[in-house]
Amino acid sequence: MKRERLFTIDSPSRAPLQVDGFRFTPKSNKKNTPSLAIIGSLGGNAIDQLFVASQIVEYLRTKEEADPKFITGEILVIPSINHFALNMGETYWPLDKTDINMMFPGYAQGETTQRIAHKLFEVIKDFDYGIILENRRDKANCIPYIKMIQSGYEDLKTAKLFGMQFIHHRQMEPTETVSLQYNWQLWGTKAYSLIFGHQGNVKHPLNSLVIDAIIRFMGKTGFIRGKVFDGYQSNIVTRDDIDVIKAARSGIFDSYVVPGESVKKGQILGYIIDSLEGRTLATLHSPSDGIISCKYNYSLIFEKSIAFRLIRM
Secondary structure, X not given: OEEEEEEEEOOOOOOOEEEEEXXXXXXXXXXXXXXXXXXXXXXXXXXXHHHHHHHHHHHHHHHHHHOOOOEOOXXXXXXXXXXXXXXXXXXXXXXXXXXXXXXXXXXXXXXXXXXXXXXXXXXXXXXXEEEEEEOOOOOEEXXXXXXXXXXXXXXXXXXXXXXXXEEEEEEOOHHHHHOHXXXXXHOOOEEEEEEOOOOOOOOHHHHHHHHHHHHHHHHHOOOEOOOOOOOOOOEEEOHHHEEEEEOOOOEEEEEOOOOOOEEOOOOEEEEEEOXXXXXXXXXXXXXXXXXXXXXXXXXXXXXXXXXXXXXXX
């Protein structure tokens, strides 16, 4: 393992932003080995993503020390990019509240987040594979899944090698033309976004599923030696396969199910309770048989907020 200073950006008000990566290279002289970059925390609330990236570094380091031939492809792990936001507990770049993941491929003479995106993209744009660790932007607790935008460059077949339960293959939003996944794919990298975790917290059971999926992917694509266990035969899900259950009233959200749980049509999923009087204002039922993929993760809910997402079976 080699720790590298990938780039530095000066700041007028504090210490320079210095982004480091951990590079693992095969010890053999074999040519045309595959290359993989793993991107951790792009935002200040992506603590799960930071944790998972750090655990991949630790896993590869210990395995390489035990067996110098364990690494069979080039792997670059960048656990954190937006250190300032992480240190301050901010979601986005603290000075102007902009999202680095909405700035790709970047601009060398632009605003700070554009320059960060540019410098990062110059480092990673020529990799064969790319993994982006992301959290959701809404108040939702979800099954870990792979997000693949319908860009025309996506590779669903290889995405199944992660062995995750679901691949959400969805239409691309106009704003995603400046996302890392789209621009990586545009430059010929097979890029995948792994969506998981809670904003600002570390959840070990969910993170373990993601770590296992990344190790599985590395094993099946020729980056590491040894046996890896098979995961799920991934189901490809589109928006047409998902039912959205919204809160009919605002109040205390009392959920009876958790993400990953199978439910039947008509089953009670939860209640909305009057926060002052305690009476039931609304009962939430499952519109079909399926699996709960996401659940609103706050105990107070507004009317018409999405309480559950259900993948129909």
